Amino acid sequence: MTMTITTTPFADQKPGTSGLRKKVRVFQQTHYAENFVQSVFDVLADYVGQTLVVGGDGRFLNRDVIQTIIRMAAANGFGRVLVGLGGILSTPAASNVIRKQGAFGGLILSASHNPGGPDEDFGIKYNIGNGGPAPEKMTDAIYARSKVIDRYFTVQGPDVDLDRLGETQMAGMTVSVIDPVADYAKLMEQLFDFGAIRALIADGFSISFDAMHAVTGPYALEILERRLGAPAGTVVNGTPLPDFGGLNPDPNMVHAHDLFERMFGPDAPDFGAASDGDGDRNLILGRNIFVTPSDSLAALAANAHLAPGYAQGLKGIARSMPTSGAADRVAHALGLPLYETPTGWKFFGNLLDAGLVTICGEESAGTGSDHVREKDGLWAVLLWLNILAVRRESVEAIMAAHWARFGRNYYARHDYEGVDIVAAERLVSELRAALPRLPVRTTHGLTVAEADEFEYLDPVDGSRSQGQGLRLRFEGGARIVFRLSGTGTSGATLRIYLERYEGPEGVLDLETAAALADLAAVADAIAGIVRYTGRDGPTVIM
Known part of the structure; x- marks a missing residue:
């Protein structure tokens, strides 16, 4: 009743x-x-x-x-x-x-x-x-x-x-x-060449996958260890726990510290990966190399044709606005449309349903395709493994070749977590009000060329989304983006995105922090980050 x-x-x-x-x-x-x-x-x-x-x-x-x-x-x-x-x-x-x-x-x-x-x-x-x-x-x-x-x-x-x-x-x-797990595993078998990946693993290719005591554990155990033949122990922290074993299930260099230690240690596996609490995000590592989510999206798009499910090529690529322009360069080279959307996977849905794009990605470690309508952490891991199985090169070699062809977008996200909400909103409000005055201003040797607030007109249904991030573009192509995140539950999370491009003939092996040091200084000088947050530096750098 x-x-x-x-x-x-x-x-x-x-x-x-x-x-x-x-x-x-x-x-x-x-x-x-x-x-x-x-x-x-x-x-x-x-x-x-x-x-x-x-x-x-x-x-x-x-x-x-x-x-x-x-x-x-x-x-x-x-x-x-x-x-x-x-x-x-x-x-x-x-x-x-x-x-x-x-x-x-x-x-x-x-x-x-x-x-x-x-x-x-x-x-x-x-x-x-x-x-x-x-x-x-x-x-x-x-x-x-x-x-x-x-x-x-x-x-x-x-x-x-x-x-x-x-x-x-x-x-x-x-x-x-x-x-x-069953239906999902079957779908992955339809998209990827499990035989080629099994052969790669049988030849001694080693993997470490950290499920972070979150939902991906059962999926990774079934697919990586049982169906692909990776040795027992390939999946660590594979049992989902109500408190994630006291871990924070965010696949980044802070919360996946043990995986980073393994991948940068003397006996590092060939490939390392992790996924988050609900299985939609991913972390990709090679031996002694971290692949940023923005670079991972670009590399996957450039090599997706090596997997059976994408052998016919891509219809288009979509990325969220704060995500680096690395995927744009792949789209241009391949003659594909590139769509820039607000943050949030729901904005990709219309593009996917309309058949305008095949692969989508966000800088927040989310990557996916038209096989579902969500980002998919394990899918990204399997596409990487399929590419590695075909190319038979290391992750480091694949990224070096990618940058040599397309150039490198040096990129980082600085998160200031748990910031006082009033202070964070005041920072954004005052920066928004200052946008019209910023062009031609020079700070630390960088001159602002454009300053605006991103808004999105959906090409499928005509809907408009406003207030999606404050953008500063500099002469020479560098940019800074400021956003307040909507994913936290305590205080505010202020996110600062720093990016500059180096062409194929430029210096491609700089440390990211060094390459972006001037932009980080400019971000603080223009927005007053330290003054408003009371922090000497970000909580997390991705």
């Missing part, structure tokens, strides 16, 4: 770039998760009798909220819920299930690369029927509904056994607990 529960709104349920993310204790408030889920259902239409996909990255509170969603889905009239075994579904795997099963949409429970545990972070986002994140128009409607919601619907009944494959009934709705 359906129950109507009276509730009152919460004022803080505005989704960010990837759904609603808050501290666990915020989600544990009475009615909090229910209000948001019902707000999602209230803005949907024509879903009665349809299929809903549910799963997450296994973080603390994942199982509890899944049971809540199942009961609410039954009360709201869904005909079927597909949920991953143990409540597990990586974000790209969930996208694949939505698409393959023709589901109406899905609720993915994750706070991505944010830490997990009773005192850490939790999140919910809604993905639409194409498998991609809800567009801005829908997330705005969800937020508007959350501000006035006064009831939600649920049913009574025992918890669903999430640890047993099979079907059960919940108030007339079918609940199917599915294998979270």
Whole structure:
């Protein structure tokens, strides 16, 4: 029997770039998760009798909220819920299930690369029927509904056994607990030459994959060790844990420190990689080399034709605005269109659905293709392995050849995490007001040529997105971008992106920090970073 529960709104349920993310204790408030889920259902239409996909990255509170969603889905009239075994579904795997099963949409429970545990972070986002994140128009409607919601619907009944494959009934709705890995692994076999990768590994090619006790562990174990024959122990930290083993599941040089130590040590494997909390981000390392996400996107686009799934070539390439222009140079050389979008994978969805692009990427370690409508960490790792299996060169050699052909975009992202929100917003506000006065200003030998705030006109549906980052372009082609991130749950995260280009005939082997030192000084001089944040330097450099 359906129950109507009276509730009152919460004022803080505005989704960010990837759904609603808050501290666990915020989600544990009475009615909090229910209000948001019902707000999602209230803005949907024509879903009665349809299929809903549910799963997450296994973080603390994942199982509890899944049971809540199942009961609410039954009360709201869904005909079927597909949920991953143990409540597990990586974000790209969930996208694949939505698409393959023709589901109406899905609720993915994750706070991505944010830490997990009773005192850490939790999140919910809604993905639409194409498998991609809800567009801005829908997330705005969800937020508007959350501000006035006064009831939600649920049913009574025992918890669903999430640890047993099979079907059960919940108030007339079918609940199917599915294998979270099988369909995804099958899709990867269709895209990549597993035989060539197996041969590479059999010839002694060594891999270290750090799953960071997050969702990618079961996927990496099945694909890398079982299907591709990598030795046991190739996948480390492979068991998903509610608190990620106390680790921060963000694949960067700070939080994947042990992997960096292995890859830059005396007995380094040939290839190193990691993925994040929900499996949509990636870290790529060779022996003694870190491949930035921007460079990885460019190298993958330039070599994608070596994998069977992309042998016919690419339709186009898309990157987020803060991502370096390395992919632009590949697109130009290959005669492909290049699209520059705001940050957030949902902006790639229209381009992918319209058949305008094949490969997309963001500087925040997200790369993917038209096989799903999410970024996909393990996909990027497998495409790299396919390229390595065909070229039989090291990662370092592949990147050196890439820069020799296309030139090198020296690039870094400086994150100032947990900054006072008022101070961060004041920095951005004052810099925005100063933009018209910045052109022709010279600081530390660099002259501003253009200064603006990025806005995006979607070429498919004509929608406009404003306030997407402050950009400074300098004479000679260097640039700095300033953004406030929407992925954190404590304070503000100020992100500063630094980039300068060196042509194929230039110096291609500088240390990144040295190559960008003048830009870092200019960023502080113009925006007052130290003055506003009180920090001597960034929390994380990527």
